[in-house]
Amino acid sequence: xxxxxxxxxxxxxxxxxxxxxxxxxxxxxxxxxxxxxxxxxxxxxxxxxxxxxxxxxxxxxxxxxxxxxxxxxxxxxxxxxxxxxxxxxxxxxxxxxxxxxxxxxxxxxxxx
Amino acid sequence: xxxxxxxxxxxxxxxxxxxxxxxxxxxxxxxxxxxxxxxxxxxxxxxxxxxxxxxxxxxxxxxxxxxxxxxxxxxxxxxxxxxxxxxxxxxxxxxxxxxxxxxxxxxxxxx
Numbered sequence: 001x002x003x004x005x006x007x008x009x010x011x012x013x014x015x016x017x018x019x020x021x022x023x024x025x026x027x028x029x030x031x032x033x034x035x036x037x038x039x040x041x042x043x044x045x046x047x048x049x050x051x052x053x054x055x056x057x058x059x060x061x062x063x064x065x066x067x068x069x070x071x072x073x074x075x076x077x078x079x080x081x082x083x084x085x086x087x088x089x090x091x092x093x094x095x096x097x098x099x100x101x102x103x104x105x106x107x108x109x110x111x112x
Numbered sequence: 113x114x115x116x117x118x119x120x121x122x123x124x125x126x127x128x129x130x131x132x133x134x135x136x137x138x139x140x141x142x143x144x145x146x147x148x149x150x151x152x153x154x155x156x157x158x159x160x161x162x163x164x165x166x167x168x169x170x171x172x173x174x175x176x177x178x179x180x181x182x183x184x185x186x187x188x189x190x191x192x193x194x195x196x197x198x199x200x201x202x203x204x205x206x207x208x209x210x211x212x213x214x215x216x217x218x219x220x221x222x223x
Contacts, residue, residue, distance in 0.1 A: 008152050032210050043116075043202050043214030044155070089154050097162045098143050098206045099170065102154030 019077040023090035030092035116215035135203030144186035
């Protein structure tokens with residue numbers, strides 16, 4: 001999920017395969033991280049979050065991994081479905097007020 | 113519950129015009145936020161309100177003002193619109209915890 005200006009990185013994945021979306025974050029002091037999914041024309045939708053004192057967290061069909069050593073976050077989606085086609089954002093937060101710093105996003109395209 | 117609602121959905125302004133974007137939430141959340149999203153980019157925080165009666169600047173506050181009218185409503189005002197403010201604007205609210213709930217967005221074009 002590196003920022004490339006107007007052209008989002010795109011991940012093309014076959015239906016039924018697993019997806020891995022990567023994100024490099026910038027602030028080593030960030031306390032928590034969140035993954036959001038944004039479908040075309042809609043607002044972002046929460047997927048999963050992880051605190052900085054954790055390495056891994058699992059949800060329904062999703063797993064988030066956090067590597068603080070290299071400031072890297074990943075989202076794994078199991079058995080990717082057509083409904084998973086969207087832009088995925090990682091966001092990092094450092095305070096209790098909920099101020100988030102968003103990454104540029106990764107476009108996921110699920111092919112039949 | 114309607115969640116987070118935003119009006120209008122679309123707006124076209126001429127440079128120098130003013131307008132207010134409205135946001136309301138019916139989830140009894142304390143915190144509310146305004147973001148802008150430009151093509152191919154993530155969301156950037158304009159202003160936020162941690163609780164009723166308080167507002168604070170985010171990453172890109174210049175050219176905007178906000179009002180937290182009550183616990184439900186948080187409005188964003190553009191006093192003198194500029195083409196650089198062409199964007200999609202999202203309002204969000206948050207209870208205790210990390211998850212923010214986003215509205216559907218307002219697509220604003222300034223010519």
